[in-house]
Amino acid sequence: MNKTKIALLLVPFFSLNVLAQDSLPQENPTAQVTPKLSVLDSIKSTFVHHEIANCVDQEWMKELTNQELYAEMQNDLVNVDPDVKVDYDLSTDLLKARLKEMDAKSPFNIEYNEGLENIIKSYLKNRKKSYERLMAISEYYFPMFEAALAKYDVPLEIKYLAVVESALNPHAKSRVGATGLWQFMFATGKQYKLDVSSYVDERSDPLKATEAACQYLSNMYKIFGDWDLVLASYNAGPGNVSKAIRRSGGQQNYWNIRKHLPKETAGYVPAFLATMYIYEYHKEHGIEPRRAAISYVATDTVAVKREMTFKQISDLLDIPESQIKLLNPAYKLDVVPNVKGENYYLRLPMDKVAMYTSNEDKIYAYAQIEDDKRERPYFTRKTTVTAPTQTAIASSDEKEVVNGSRLVSKTKYHTVKKGDNIGEISLKYGVSIAEVKKWNGLRNNNVMLGSKLKIVTSERVATTVVKKAPKVIKKEAPETAIASNEKTAKKEFIIPENDTPKDSEYYIVEKGDNLGTIAKKYGVTVEQIKEWNNLEESKVLFGSKLKLIRGENAPIETKAEKAEQQIATASSVRQYLVKKGDSLFSIAKKSGVTVENIKEWNDISNENIKPGMKLKIQG
Template identity: 90%
Template sequence: MNKTKIALLLVPFFSLNLLAQDDLAQEIPTAQITPKLSVLDSIKSTFVTHEIANCVDQEWMKELSNQELFAEMQSDLASVDPDVKVDYDLSTDLLKARLKEMDAKSPFNIEYNEGLENIIKSYLKNRKKSYERLMAISEYYFPMFEASLAKYNVPLEIKYLAVVESALNPHAKSRVGATGLWQFMFATGKQYKLDVSSYVDERSDPLKATEAACQYLSNMYKIFGDWDLVLASYNSGPGNVSKAIRRSGGQQNYWNIRKHLPKETAGYVPAFLATMYIYEYHKEHGIEPKRAAISYIATDTVAVKREMTFKQISDLLDIPESQIKLLNPGYKLDVVPNIKGENHFLRLPLEKVAVYASNEDKIYAYAAIEDAKRERPYFTRKATPAATAQVETAVASSSERSPYVDYSEEVVKGSKVVTKTKYHTVRKGDNIGEISQKYGVSVAEVKKWNRLRSNNVMLGAKLKIVTNERVATTVVKKTPKAVKKDTTETAIASVEKTTRNSKEIVLPENDAVKDSEYYIVEKGDNLGTIAKKYGVTVDQIKEWNNLEETRVLFGSRLKLIRGENAAIETKAEKAEQQIATAASVRQYLVKKGDSLFSIAKKSGVTVENIKEWNDISNENIKPGMKLKIQG
């Protein structure tokens, strides 16, 4: 009974003790190991960020950049025949009534005819799904189109022209080279100030191409005074429309001159009107548009003040590269260039524009660090052909051993620049800009090596790439150690012969080859320590690397030129050293009763000297041994 009472009394005591231990454990903070941050993570951790309001869905990005709808539209324009009847459940009377309603509120001449009815029915029968997708894409582009069209007083219905021209694909390219949402040819694009260069193609820039299209359409309306004829001239050119008017006896209604127009243009205006009808009456025909994940008004532009790649922007802003490409189709190489006298802008979702604008300096600093890491070609001063031949002769002769001299060998590790030729197989998604960046060469060089006239590369093609790379080398340095013969005259004569040969290949001072290499800045480095390490001056390092300040960034690469301050050691100088060494070496024949101590005393050297020169570890010598004595 007493044991039970004692146990009951002890229970609260242990409980309180355990609770106290729990409280103590909570009070002691656990040690947290903070991982080392990369430069990218360090910069991003200081960003002023906002809640993400919108994100472009992956499927939506694929949809906006698809080529399938453009191919279908091009096929329809080439093959659809307005004179072929199509069986579809749409009464002619109902269609007439709807077309009349459209005509009442449009500057276009929308009148019923059998050809238009056949094309409308063909599209409704065969392309319903395509129009559901196109209507989703148009949610993004139409607000931008309408703003520009209103600015130039062009009918807003012209927005449907981009659907017919490109299926709303900014990267669309026709078989004859027309490019972008509005399918501008190169010459017409240049005429309307659309820049086309290695870096940009403004025919693919939605905003600038739309502006140019509005200007072109306005000019054509001043000529023809009829929007149907303007559409026909947009497709086939004003010259063909003028010829069709003459051939029809001066008639100026599109439907009256249609038979005199090129075959493709004959179906062009009906295709435009059919597209307009389907957009206006899609609900009545059970077409349910897919919704856009982002609208044009949810994006904005920011001026870019230094060259940046899409990858750098993607890493910094946590936005997929595919989304940046989607919003900025005018940049051909996935690079926003920085060209003097030109302004380049980047379109981003609104919340990303805010992050970019708030952290611009940090973003450019990161781009500078990344650019410094990029491998660049190594440069060496070219020697004259004669000097090059002399150097090669010197290198070859340096490997010959004199039979009279004993050599010691030292393995010296270094590096040299070699030129390598590689071949890159073009894969799906590759472009010439990404390929050139991968190998650290320029686009112009890739085009030159492969005789390319444009930036287009074919899938499966093998591209020749020439690179300069620094590789590790191992050189065995041979140093004369002692003469093998009893007399020095023969050895001296041999070395003098080598000297005479070597003097023929001594380079003049101005032909000295100076080889450049690159040094990666380590933690704690400064220009002073680096200069001291390589035997050069701070001013020289600044000159070689175009530096204005003495501060250098961790991880950056500095160009250093070896041999800038030191004279080149020639073969002749080495030979002279050999002569001096050979002339000072003699041999001593050990006699009975000799010891290292007595020989050293006679020769005026130390016992340790004799041991070192003869590679002996103890003092045991025998009569008849030959010992090398220097001096």
């Protein structure tokens, strides 16, 4: 039988087999396995949702927090000279007519003069694109400004003051420290009850800063009775305006006293009036404002009843952290704090406010779960452990022993990555900002990209429990002895593994050292050194400090050997001349040492160094 015939005979057989399989019922279909949900997904799956579109896109958020427009506005205030003529196609007669129309409906003294004409023409010639962007941002803030200004009977045109002051950037900060949309100095902000702390700077809060600005402007009007002079006092201070009035022989028109005001203020009111003109007549000059993606009135606030990070809020509400930062610029560390007696609010788009309030209990439950995951420091306290034959009182550096474990300190190093801040780092390790600053000699909350931060935490490690039979030292009555022994037997005398009653000492790691050579020098094992110092790896950094207990077989170091060692160390000291652009971090990296080493060798407490300084470097 050839191969062709065999093939023909097999075809019907396989066909019948396939048909038979198709006709059989599927008794065990493959069941779909539902993936296990995380705590976050489990909570979010129970949320009550409100289907309203979130229209704040990434580009719009960038525009609302840009620094470029603020820099341009500040540059104009200082450098644009009202007395320099500008070549621009705008007739003087037409400008006079338009200014007269503006003056008729405004409490400001809007009168034509050459200085104002020159500034208006300068802005139209050089800053058209900037004003298109500013007008879009205005759509976001102006409704809120106007509501507050109306409340305090302040002219609505004052809204243009924020354009001149900060280019509508809540994060704007001047060279002298004025901050926020309305550029409040620290002392003035405090005077108007704007809270400034490590967590919060309410000078950057649009609502609270606007309220404070309205109060300030209203008070200044009671003093001067003229809105032009109020504007001048907002920039230069009421004292400088009063001096200018006296120096001009008592004249009280801004344009008459302008030459006696500081240079920046001399261009301040003209810049305000020029901005007002461009907003009023932008269409006539071909300025087409970009459209705002969202208005301030399309957002609302919700009271936050426990500490929440922006990341937690972002994860729960599916809203970008950048958007939360945009809407809540007053929170400096991306954390909404919780302080007794204080109320803190979170501003969100309307739909997210609805979601937050509908699911508040679940949100706080998730925040608590996340908080419980944080590594926390254990605090030491004096404890008394009764041994059968003696009473041992724990020293101040011993840790509390609980359930066969003890607390040990552990030093870690965190490398600062892009986007890190000191608040997030402290939250990650369960320590305070003050502790991070103390361990790393920081004077403020700024951390450099790439720098290594020392973090000290406490962890529990197992101990060996040694139970000893009770032994009576002095003669006691039978009843007393039994009671005493029963009481002692209830307590466990706990001795940590590999620990000895010998005094410990500290060893500074030298160049070329490793755990093996150090262990040999002290007559101990590498594992003992690692346990005493909570080391997971066998690597040790040059200059680091190790706690050691000298073993019985350790070689005795003579005075002559010590002296020889000191001479060798002294001879390895060299001087480094600080160059322009150097930092302690760059010098330490270059020299193979740590920043703390350099600070200790040179007896310096901070990281401020200047070119020309001579630093001692060992090794």
